[in-house]
Amino acid sequence: MRSMLGIVLAAAPLVAAIAGAALAQDEGAVYVVTYIDVASRAAGDGAALVKRYRDSSRKDGGSLWVAAGQEIGRPNRFILVEAWRDQHAFDGHQGDPEAARFRDAIAAIRHSPSDQRINTGFAVGAGPPPKGAIYVETHIDVPPQRREAAEARSRRGGAAPDGG
Numbered sequence: 001m002r003s004m005l006g007i008v009l010a011a012a013p014l015v016a017a018i019a020g021a022a023l024a025q026d027e028g029a030v031y032v033v034t035y036i037d038v039a040s041r042a043a044g045d046g047a048a049l050v051k052r053y054r055d056s057s058r059k060d061g062g063s064l065w066v067a068a069g070q071e072i073g074r075p076n077r078f079i080l081v082e083a084w085r086d087q088h089a090f091d092g093h094q095g096d097p098e099a100a101r102f103r104d105a106i107a108a109i110r111h112s113p114s115d116q117r118i119n120t121g122f123a124v125g126a127g128p129p130p131k132g133a134i135y136v137e138t139h140i141d142v143p144p145q146r147r148e149a150a151e152a153r154s155r156r157g158g159a160a161p162d163g164g
Helices: 040-058 087-094 097-109 144-155
Strands: 007-010 030-038 063-071 077-084 110-119 135-137
Touching: 030 040, 030 087, 030 097, 040 063, 040 077, 040 097, 077 087, 097 110
Parallel strands: none
Antiparallel strands: 007 135, 030 077, 030 110, 063 077
16 A cells, blocks of 8 residues: 555545635644555445544544545545644544544554554645545655655656756
8 A cells, every 4th residue: 555656535425625725835734644455345334434434523622623535436545634733732632532433443453554654735725626536646655864854856847957
């Protein structure tokens, strides 16, 4: 799962419609992306658990927004994308009994361990996607010493300074 690039996510009822105001980047915000892979026979249970976690997490006082998606063609694979006010808010949520129940329930039906990545944002959208949108999720692993150059290239749409 770690090497997956370009996971296309269905915008079915499982995918959250993200509130426009919450999409504005907040200084100090923490963005958490979790890839979840449950056993194929447990796709329905996984979808219900992810949706319940998403809905519950949105009610947490430190949550800016939480979105969830299910991969097209592989309905046993999910993604959670969460924005938290700051690291303290995320840490508090991790200790919440509801979050612990979710992790335990997913662990019982997982196909492989969940892959959670904690980030700070540098380019966060400014408006909600329309209903029925298709999301494309991608990530790029960059060594720390190349982070600034990678961010600059990403802001230019991926083009190298020489156009290559």
